[in-house]
Amino acid sequence: MDEKTYVQLYGILRPLIEKETTQMREPISAHERLTATGAKYMELQYMTCISPQALCKIIPETCCAIYQALSKDYLKIPEPSKINDLPYVFVADEAFALRPDFLKPFNVRVLNDQKRIFNYRLSRARRVIENVFGSLVSRFGSFPISNPSQSLKTTRQGTFPMWHVCGLTQFLTRNASQSYSPPEHLDHEEPVSHEMQDGLRTDSPHVANIAHGQNRNATEEAKFVRDQFMVYFNTNGKVPWQDAYA
Template structure:
């Protein structure tokens, strides 16, 4: 046998040996397959007997959770296949609520849910979208008529003593359309309808902000106080939202369209829980309290920990003459009453 034949014979032996060796199987994550043992669904089942812990875990009581599950199930329920049972709506919703409540990553959340990271990356945005879809009509209804806008303005006047205010803005300035011009209502001041915000926003004829601290006199200080009272409600709201849903205390590492779904779902859930679980979701001490007799304000629990949503300062300090005139008209009104 020559040299070449010897090499071929050795190669043939090695190939035959390799073919006879049993193939190494990729180790599967057997713990993920054992949901019945390791999933947090077992914990949730036990928490039903501990109402306070149940609320802390899912940010709502069991009755409210069951109501929400009933609403989203038709959208998030999947069909079982011959090869595999689908992930149930209960598992999908609880995983999503834990993601919103804690801000944990998919990689971290997979251990408590026994759902793979890749599956969570699809389930959570889908469920957030479903939450927003089923709640938006009732809990995120945007005013559409002049009468609805006027009702909001009336609420601001009755609760915060700020007339013709259509809303308070913080965090993100959204382009919105206000009722046109001045609307004269019998017994009401001849003032523009406006939104109010803080120093971060540019002033416009339909958007008021405080006077700069360096230029305050007594009249401007009164205006700032009245505007602050009207604006405080949105600061409270954002503070509560961020502290109940800790996802806002993290850098949300998702695709941009999925971030929209997360934010909208949290906003819808906030209003849903305010109406259905107000005593536990937002007890009275969570809001700022103002003592009218002394003029002092006690910060609510929403301030602990720090309020995350502090918008960057606006670089524009040049306001239109019309915007200044509108603010002056409100200042004069507050100092005449």
Template sequence: MNIVLLALVDDNYCVSYIDVGSNGRSSDGGIFANSSLKKMLENRTHNIPENSVVVGDEAFALKTYMMRPYPFRGVLDRKKRIFNYRLSRARRVSEKFVGILVSRFRLLEKPISLHPDKVDLIIVAICSIHNWLRKTSNYYIRRDSVDTEDINTGEIIPGTWRSELNDQSKKSLRQMGSNNYSRRAEEIRNQYVKYFNGDGSVS
């Protein structure tokens, strides 16, 4: 049985929300739709910074609080491709978070032969320890552990967490599905497109 971890991760690789225990057969979008995180985001009771959004992939619906990429079906114009690229760069944080977690807590590299309820508790404990170490230790995540970008060439330099994962762990960093969105959310996404192609552009 596969167990899904739904986590909201900040730019410092710390977890501000987790929902663990959903069956792996459930869709990621469906798990989010039934989570307390969605309710908190919609009611604005989660403590994400003002004028910020959560970044997701195509498994999640476009919402005023959740940005997702433009679908890759058909041809995207340059501005939309730039938006997708910038969103992809932001989403790398969550990919790196999972990789770092698995490389630091080797228990996660293979199936855990315990009752699902105990596995849920272990995952919660691991995320809590991860946050504590991230905030208190200079050695838990070394500078070379995470991916970095060469500011002169734009090249992504892989972090050591990638080489520390076994093949099965790498396969588990999977891609996800798609969903619908609202007009207001589309307006917000268009504002990001304009910003990424204007004042917020990068070379």
């Protein structure tokens, strides 16, 4: 981020991360707490002259402060509800079992026109997600998880690890988009042909492979939800170009 954006973020976080000076010791400053990120703890020890023991404490505290300060304005998580009688769902691929809250493609061996269009629309949504995670990895480093649900587990500080990154990403995208995420960094769609062009984002080895789930038997409810989306993509939610590219 540029200096102006950093100063803005520092002003937001300073009341939450600044510690009082006592007769016993001088605290690590709010500036040092905010900038002590972006590398391994042992590397940061030499860059910041802060002990690994202190870094192990202040970095999680600062991450929680980022979430606390930015979540209201930059992480507006909606309550579970339906849109056009369709539920909120996760977009998944073949690695996951079909669930009422997880959409995955139809098997290619049983495709008809409607199912093919559903798979096409789902793949477009997944490309957006791949862009997001590719951008997160390129900016923030590794996400060493074999199951994405692990990123939603609470920590001792009571917040979700991935949410710190999401909140900061939303902040930077809104306030420093040209330096944080320029247009050429992400995949983009040609306005006339609707063909997708790869951006500078590339697949990163830092993203762990997702292991196939053990329970592969989908419930009738899960199949019903997927069928609802299939019908929507072929009726009210249809886009003009999908027949040509599915």
